[in-house]
Amino acid sequence: MNFFLLTLFFLATVNTQPTKTTTPSFGKTHFILGAPKQHYQNFAPTKQANLPINNANKTTQVYFSHKDDLEKIICDCIGKENEAISIALYSFTNGNLAQALINFVKNNPKASVSIITDKTYQHDRFSKIPQLAKTPRITVFVYAPTGKQKTLNNIMHHKFAIFEGQKKACNGSLNWTHSGVKSNQENVVFFSDPLIIKEFKKEHSELLKKCTKLS
Numbered sequence: 767m768n769f770f771l772l773t774l775f776f777l778a779t780v781n782t783q784p785t786k787t788t789t790p791s792f793g794k795t796h797f798i799l800g801a802p803k804q805h806y807q808n809f810a811p812t813k814q815a816n817l818p819i820n821n822a823n824k825t826t827q828v829y830f831s832h833k834d835d836l837e838k839i840i841c842d843c844i845g846k847e848n849e850a851i852s853i854a855l856y857s858f859t860n861g862n863l864a865q866a867l868i869n870f871v872k873n874n875p876k877a878s879v880s881i882i883t884d885k886t887y888q889h890d891r892f893s894k895i896p897q898l899a900k901t902p903r904i905t906v907f908v909y910a911p912t913g914k915q916k917t918l919n920n921i922m923h924h925k926f927a928i929f930e931g932q933k934k935a936c937n938g939s940l941n942w943t944h945s946g947v948k949s950n951q952e953n954v955v956f957f958s959d960p961l962i963i964k965e966f967k968k969e970h971s972e973l974l975k976k977c978t979k980l981s
Contacts, residue, residue: 825934827956836940836954837947840927841866843956848874849931852970854882854924857890857941864894864942871903879904882973884922892944899980907977922973926966934958935966 829839837860844851844866851870858864858881871877879898885908887893899906909922926937938954940946957963 825956825958829954829956831940831947831950831952835947836952837862839954840936840942843929843932843934843936844870847929847931848877849929850878850880851930852880852928852967854922854926854970854973855942856884856921856923856925857887857943857946858883858894858898859890859892859941859943860947861894861944864898867898867904868901871901877903880970880974881906882909882922882924882970882977883907884909886921895980906980907974908980909973909976910978911976924969924973926969928963928966928970932958933960933963935963937966 829836840863844863847870851867867879871879881895881898881904883895883906887895887908895906898904911920925940925942926935928935934956935958936954936956938952940950940952940954946952
């Protein structure tokens with residue numbers, strides 16, 4: 767009898783499949799512990815912009831402040847320009863870069879410079895914006911959104927420049943300041959891809975709509 771019971775127990779154990787445990791899938795949504803459901807539902811991945819980039823026969827140069835002379839690189843690029851420069855900078859305190867722009871318009875009668883900066887320059891006694899605004903053919907615009915666009919922390923934090931004659935542009939972390947080129951850890955990327963430059967031109971134009979001209 768005992769042998770019969772043991773046989774039944776053995777057969778039942780062999781034929782029983784172990785329960786498969788699965789870890790719940792959270793998909794691509796990031797969860798925050800303790801956050802309400804409606805909060806983390808807003809963290810679904812956004813669709814990336816469909817911007818084609820073709821680097822064939824295009825020049826891209828990457829520079830870092832800890833090993834490259836960013837001030838000289840930008841000054842040289844300004845010196846090679848012969849048409850127009852469009853700039854967007856949060857902070858501009860570097861005297862050598864400011865003088866390079868002044869020399870650019872003086873040496874090129876048809877040249878022009880358009881600078882967009884943030885209103886916080888008014889609180890920086892080292893800012894070169896007032897000096898540049900007084901220079902003929904250098905026009906300075908101050909980012910000053912109004913209405914729904916105006917918020918407490920809405921600042922113009924771009925750092926890019928477009929060199930029309932050379933068909934190139936630069937972008938990166940670098941503000942054109944003394945500490946930016948001498949002591950900070952910064953980067954600047956120069957590129958000549960027309961599709962990317964076109965996007966930066968569009969951004970510069972859009973920013974101008976939210977600016978006031980500094981007289």
